[in-house]
Amino acid sequence: MTYNEKSQRFTLDPWSSDLKVEDYERLCQEFGIKPLKPLLPMIENPPHFLRRGIIFGHRDLELILEAAKKNEPFAVMSGIKPTGDFHLGTLLTMREIIYFQKAGGLAVYCIADIEAYEDNNIPFDESRQIAIGNIADALALGLDPKRAYIYRQSKERRVKDLAYLFGRGITLSTITAIYGERHLGLYMSALIQVADILLPQLKDLGGPKPTVVPVGIDQDPHIRFARDVAHRFHEKLGFIPPSSTYHRIMRGLDGSPKMSKRNPMSYFTLNEDLESIKWKLMNAYTGGRATAKEQRELGGIPEQCCIYELCVFYFVEDDKELLDMYMKCRRGEVLCGDCKIKVVEKVIKFIEEHQRRRNRFIDTARSLIEEEDQKPSYL
Ligand code: SF4
Helix, strand or coil: CEEECCCCEEECCCCCCCCCCCCHHHHHHHHCCEECHHHHHHCCCCCHHHHCCCEEEEECHHHHHHHHHCCCCCEEEEEECCCCCCEHHHHHHHHHHHHHHHCCCEEEEEECHHHHHHHHCCCHHHHHHHHHHHHHHHHHHCCCHHHEEEEEHHHCHHHHHHHHHHHHHCCHHHHHHHHCCCCHHHHHHHHHHHHHHHHHHCHHHCCCCCEEEEEEHHHHHHHHHHHHHHHHCHHHHCCCCCEEEEECCCCCCCCCCCCECCEHHHCCECCCCHHHHHHHHHCCCCCCCCCHHHHHHHCCCHHHCHHHHHHHHHHCCCHHHHHHHHHHHHCCCCCHHHHHHHHHHHHHHHHHHHHHHHHHHHHHHHHHHHHHHCCCCCC
């Protein structure tokens, strides 16, 4: 995200990995995103990522909540760029998808191999292999393939047809106003993403329906573009502007502003070697004091601690347990070394179980991709 001094406005770049957000409230105001908190009373037993404000904002989420309540059709749509193994960011998005799928939504999950090619230069045969692992991860986390449509962008003719159709209704100045000046391949991949987002509303996937897209805030330009296109093509195809949710960005484990592939100590993947994960966690940045004596006297600072943040986002679902961890840290009743050991145990238990489940789903994932292989592609 960059701040334009001249216009005094923030701009978001969905293709940049340098996002750093300090003021979520201002961001919401700037981009017309509504805070999620006022909707919480409408949600029965909200999961931890909703009640703790990890999902901080939304556009038109009311439409989804109403559809779920009335048992009416809705969809949850998201995807992954097949550039590597699932990491913590993808884990959060997948938990959201599964949550909305369990609430009654059709899950539409896109393997964004065209974007991986345009943005990361990953050849299609390589992204195909990565996608098998990604799908196995999604299934291992609980995505129900019977109520999901999983596809590869390069193989989905309807997505390409829609992108072509949308291209006719969009001028260069509209697309430049949203994304700035980029090469045409990225504009094409933006049109493809908009087509992905609106795909669940096509007749053969059940027709127009509210669709929620869980994203990080940096992906908001695609949401705004998709909503604009949905308005423009409402008369022709009946599209309802898609809804969205926005999650906070977790800091890197090393204390850097964001987990990044360029910095392996800042994150781990769900398929990583257990010893490597342990090592990263035991060396993670904390809110501990310089000496044990100081920590016992003054207490730690959980607000600054990546280990605590990891628990808030992913690994402690029970609010009482989290509060207990917070208070013990604040009161100096626990030292960082001991605290980390407990968190490492939790994380490793989760990862071990996940990797076991993932292995069991590899064949199913491969079959899904092989079915996709039968579709023609010219890329
Ligand atoms: S005691 Fe735990 S929560 Fe507190 S700063 Fe240390 S590692 Fe973080």
